[in-house]
Amino acid sequence: xxxxxxxxxxxxxxxxxxxxxxxxxxxxxxxxxxxxxxxxxxxxxxxxxxxxxxxxxxxxxxxxxxxxxxxxxxxxxxxxxxxxxxxxxxxxxxxxxxxxxxxxxxxxxxxxxxxxxxxxxxxxxxxxxxxxxxxxxxxxxxxxxxxxxxxxxxxxxxxxxxxxxxxxxxxxxxxxxxxxxxxxxxxxxxxxxxxxxxxxxxxxxxxxxxxxxxxxxxxxxxxxxxxxxxxxxxxxxxxxxxxxxxxxxxxxxxxxxxxxxxxxxxxxxxxxxxxxxxxxxxxxxxxxxxxxxxxxxxxxxxxxxxxxxxxxxxxxxxxxxxxxxxxxxxxxxxxxxxxxxxxxxxxxxxxxxxxxxxxxxxxxxxxxxxxxxxxxxxxxxxxxxxxxxxxxxxxxxxxxxxxxxxxxxxxxxxxxxxx
Amino acid sequence: xxxxxxxxxxxxxxxxxxxxxxxxxxxxxxxxxxxxxxxxxxxxxxxxxxxxxxxxxxxxxxxxxxxxxxxxxxxxxxxxxxxxxxxxxxxxxxxxxxxxxxxxxxxxxxxxxxxxxxxxxxxxxxxxxxxxxxxxxxxxxxxxxxxxxxxxxxxxxxxxxxxxxxxxxxxxxxxxx
Numbered sequence: 333x334x335x336x337x338x339x340x341x342x343x344x345x346x347x348x349x350x351x352x353x354x355x356x357x358x359x360x361x362x363x364x365x366x367x368x369x370x371x372x373x374x375x376x377x378x379x380x381x382x383x384x385x386x387x388x389x390x391x392x393x394x395x396x397x398x399x400x401x402x403x404x405x406x407x408x409x410x411x412x413x414x415x416x417x418x419x420x421x422x423x424x425x426x427x428x429x430x431x432x433x434x435x436x437x438x439x440x441x442x443x444x445x446x447x448x449x450x451x452x453x454x455x456x457x458x459x460x461x462x463x464x465x466x467x468x469x470x471x472x473x474x475x476x477x478x479x480x481x482x483x484x485x486x487x488x489x490x491x492x493x494x495x496x497x498x499x500x501x502x503x504x505x506x507x508x509x510x511x512x513x514x515x516x517x518x519x520x521x522x523x524x525x526x527x528x529x530x531x532x533x534x535x536x537x538x539x540x541x542x543x544x545x546x547x548x549x550x551x552x553x554x555x556x557x558x559x560x561x562x563x564x565x566x567x568x569x570x571x572x573x574x575x576x577x578x579x580x581x582x583x584x585x586x587x588x589x590x591x592x593x594x595x596x597x598x599x600x601x602x603x604x605x606x607x608x609x610x611x612x613x614x615x616x617x618x619x620x621x622x623x624x625x626x627x628x629x630x631x632x633x634x635x636x637x638x639x640x641x642x643x644x645x646x647x648x649x650x651x652x653x654x655x656x657x658x659x660x661x662x663x664x665x666x667x668x669x670x671x672x673x674x675x676x677x678x679x680x681x682x683x684x685x686x687x688x689x690x691x692x693x694x695x696x697x698x699x700x701x702x703x704x705x706x707x708x709x710x711x712x713x714x715x716x717x718x719x720x721x722x723x724x725x726x727x728x729x730x731x732x733x734x735x736x737x738x739x740x741x742x743x744x745x746x747x748x749x750x751x
Numbered sequence: 752x753x754x755x756x757x758x759x760x761x762x763x764x765x766x767x768x769x770x771x772x773x774x775x776x777x778x779x780x781x782x783x784x785x786x787x788x789x790x791x792x793x794x795x796x797x798x799x800x801x802x803x804x805x806x807x808x809x810x811x812x813x814x815x816x817x818x819x820x821x822x823x824x825x826x827x828x829x830x831x832x833x834x835x836x837x838x839x840x841x842x843x844x845x846x847x848x849x850x851x852x853x854x855x856x857x858x859x860x861x862x863x864x865x866x867x868x869x870x871x872x873x874x875x876x877x878x879x880x881x882x883x884x885x886x887x888x889x890x891x892x893x894x895x896x897x898x899x900x901x902x903x904x905x906x907x908x909x910x911x912x913x914x915x916x917x918x919x920x921x922x923x924x925x926x927x928x
Contacts, residue, residue: 388894685848
């Protein structure tokens with residue numbers, strides 16, 4: 333039953349004479365176990381959770397409204413603040429959708445670099461999540477192993493864009509700049525030598541840890557049909573046996589056949605599926621996805637093609653590279669023509685939806701254009717938001733100590749949830 | 752099975768409605784996007800959605816997304832709001848977009864939460880941001896904005912800055928909470 337707004341206010345924990353012995357407990361928004369700013373109102377019968385009412389919106393910052401006032405390149409700075417655990421994936425999803433609206437196909441080299449970055453982002457996200465699945469149950473060490481390796485990914489991102497956290501690396505039809513020399517070797521070193529030992533450490537700590545298994549198996553179960561009906565995507569859905577991965581089902585970049593225009597086959601990899609549908613199954617799926625991402629990165633790095641990173645350099649959408657801007661008058665004029673608010677490039681009038689498989693699931697953007705410089709509407713389909721609505725369903729009947737475990741297994745990122 | 756077959760099945764079932772599929776965007780060189788949308792009248796929405804979910808030729812088991820567009824001053828638009836349903840079939844791996852157009856005053860659309868449970872929060876969000884009422888929704892409250900917020904911030908006539916700002920709200924103290 334929905335809780336009325338009066339119940340959302342903090343109240344004294346009393347009950348009426350003769351009523352059922354239930355307590356209302358306020359959990360968050362400032363609580364270490366919620367990871368981010370979200371609030372739950374729990375209705376408890378002793379330690380058993382009878383009902384949960386999530387109260388969200390604390391981090392709502394009007395990202396979609398801002399999107400209507402920034403142009404197609406500027407808005408990337410805002411979108412990557414959505415899922416800040418893997419910021420690069422937001423960039424990639426946004427420009428995948430925008431390129432669908434413009435009808436642009438990016439170059440093979442750009443596709444390959446985007447594929448590598450997308451997988452690095454997935455690893456980054458999953459490392460935090462599997463680390464936290466230990467942390468939330470009282471095992472701090474796994475978290476540190478995971479976080480340590482995230483640091484390596486920050487370094488790799490810094491080397492391509494100059495900033496560790498929010499790279500703003502993609503542009504309409506391409507990338508801000510090419511990757512520096514030697515970067516791919518460092519990526520290979522990371523996925524071959526740095527990450528596998530750390531994964532083994534996390535695995536040894538948690539995978540067959542009796543306490544961990546007892547606290548995660550059979551907790552927060554959702555069936556396959558329910559997962560589909562509740563619009564779940566990503567590892568949460570796949571842990572319930574839903575066979576769906578956009579990289580396989582709606583292939584893009586290096587996941588599509590003939591991605592380099594010369595008959596290259598799609599990058600082979602396996603989509604891990606579990607059938608348990610519980611917290612443990614989600615942990616297993618994420619762990620295996622990291623391994624698959626490593627395999628994808630290794631293959632793509634090996635066949636990274638040369639060539640331009642921006643689609644159709646004479647087309648109206650891509651910015652000239654910085655060398656041209658600073659050292660030639662034509663380049664400077666070209667640059668001004670693109671970025672000045674009374675010039676710029678114009679998409680066709682219409683709408684488009686583009687999505688990529690991010691660590692949390694399908695992150696898509698529904699972009700509408702009235703032919704102007706800025707989008708008419710920049711709707712984000714946030715996987716956290718769609719996944720979080722099933723949360724009360726997962727938790728009813730469990731103990732209060734299962735709340736952080738289930739919350740973490742959905743991997744809710746509040747900035748993406750509230751936008 | 753392509754999306755067009757699903758639309759054909761839909762047209763066969765509802766011959767009295769104009770369900771012609773249209774591309775979401777047509778590019779400057781004349782190519783059309785392969786993403787198709789269909790206009791559905793609000794009063795037939797639930798019926799159409801139930802058919803699309805259950806018929807073996809369509810099987811749209813998942814509501815991928817639900818959002819809204821305020822078509823105020825949009826070139827060529829005749830209606831104010833378009834509620835957009837993004838449907839996904841896992842069986843056939845195809846997508847279809849439904850648009851339901853509604854107008855002021857009191858824009859209302861029947862809720863599809865009875866068909867896809869995943870519509871609950873997106874419908875609340877559209878209500879919160881555009882003020883579109885979803886009749887039959889189990890818990891239609893604001894979701895992102897505070898409960899005492901009065902305007903609908905994603906409407907096109909709502910400015911980016913200047914209204915509903917933090918300074919305009921009364922400070923809640925411990926005693927008044």
